[in-house]
Amino acid sequence: MTNPATDDRRYWEDLRLGEVIELGRTTLTREMITSFAREFDPFPFHLDESAAKASLLGGLAASGWQTGALCLRLLADSFLVTTASAGIVRVRNLKWKNPVMVGDDIGGTATITELSRSEHHPQFGVLALDFDVSNQRRLPVLLMRLSVLVAERPVGALA
Amino acid sequence: MTNPATDDRRYWEDLRLGEVIELGRTTLTREMITSFAREFDPFPFHLDESAAKASLLGGLAASGWQTGALCLRLLADSFLVTTASAGIVRVRNLKWKNPVMVGDDIGGTATITELSRSEHHPQFGVLALDFDVSNQRRLPVLLMRLSVLVAERPVGALA
Numbered sequence: 001m002t003n004p005a006t007d008d009r010r011y012w013e014d015l016r017l018g019e020v021i022e023l024g025r026t027t028l029t030r031e032m033i034t035s036f037a038r039e040f041d042p043f044p045f046h047l048d049e050s051a052a053k054a055s056l057l058g059g060l061a062a063s064g065w066q067t068g069a070l071c072l073r074l075l076a077d078s079f080l081v082t083t084a085s086a087g088i089v090r091v092r093n094l095k096w097k098n099p100v101m102v103g104d105d106i107g108g109t110a111t112i113t114e115l116s117r118s119e120h121h122p123q124f125g126v127l128a129l130d131f132d133v134s135n136q137r138r139l140p141v142l143l144m145r146l147s148v149l150v151a152e153r154p155v156g157a158l159a
Numbered sequence: 160m161t162n163p164a165t166d167d168r169r170y171w172e173d174l175r176l177g178e179v180i181e182l183g184r185t186t187l188t189r190e191m192i193t194s195f196a197r198e199f200d201p202f203p204f205h206l207d208e209s210a211a212k213a214s215l216l217g218g219l220a221a222s223g224w225q226t227g228a229l230c231l232r233l234l235a236d237s238f239l240v241t242t243a244s245a246g247i248v249r250v251r252n253l254k255w256k257n258p259v260m261v262g263d264d265i266g267g268t269a270t271i272t273e274l275s276r277s278e279h280h281p282q283f284g285v286l287a288l289d290f291d292v293s294n295q296r297r298l299p300v301l302l303m304r305l306s307v308l309v310a311e312r313p314v315g316a317l318a
Contacts, residue, residue: 039228043246063231064246085201090252091253092253094253144250
């Protein structure tokens with residue numbers, strides 16, 4: 001368990017509507033794309049270059065679920081690791097705007113757009129985060145709204 | 160390219176509102192859970208048994224993103240492989256209802272709840288699929304609505 005007297009994570013009370021989180025960036029390799037697709041999304045346009053060129057995507061592209069998973073990882077490293085988060089509970093309106101191809105570098109921001117109390121978990125609040133993620137050519141690749149549970153500050157924790 | 164004369168995949172015209180797709184089932188191992196979490200969702204409740212027991216989840220549980228990815232794989236194997244699908248374009252209202260723990264067996268259905276024309280892609284329709292996925296104790300674990308692009312039947316394809 002975390003020691004409240006030395007816990008310097010951010011709690012529910014420390015978050016503000018409109019705060020913009022810089023997610024950082026990550027680059028997708030061919031190996032990342034094909035290994036994820038083999039496990040979860042085994043379609044020719046995620047596995048084979050010539051089939052991908054004949055598809056709507058126009059070339060070997062990542063599974064959208066992998067792009068989402070990488071956005072989650074960026075959020076973990078840039079924000080959740082220093083926040084008293086108990087996990088993500090909901091995703092609203094996830095859209096893929098442009099394919100993510102081999103070698104593309106993606107990143108962007110997540111903005112706090114809602115703060116509310118949890119209906120189901122006393123001592124937790126819910127945070128909505130709007131993701132705006134684009135590639136190195138500034139083309140949008142992913143939009144979504146995540147709901148994240150964040151603990152209230154416990155008695156005895158540093159303010 | 161697919162030869163239209165021998166292509167027996169299902170097209171947009173072959174799908175019906177209310178059709179229920181049996182997704183089949185899959186079982187999560189500890190190794191599956193921790194390897195996905197290390198890559199995409201590196202939180203103690205997805206990696207470490209004792210930290211997980213102290214969390215809201217109550218034990219080592221899969222990343223919700225992994226549960227979603229496995230549902231996608233079940234859909235691929237049960238439905239998309241025999242459908243002229245060009246990919247998933249949107250996710251609405253994804254909710255995780257109960258944690259998925261080591262050894263849990265998950266599965267369920269996806270129901271066709273909307274059929275519409277694609278605004279952006281001529282010759283494609285959009286299919287909405289409502290997922291209802293539960294564990295071996297019949298507790299719900301995941302609900303979501305996916306939008307999937309499906310091609311219209313080309314001239315010359317088998318009816």
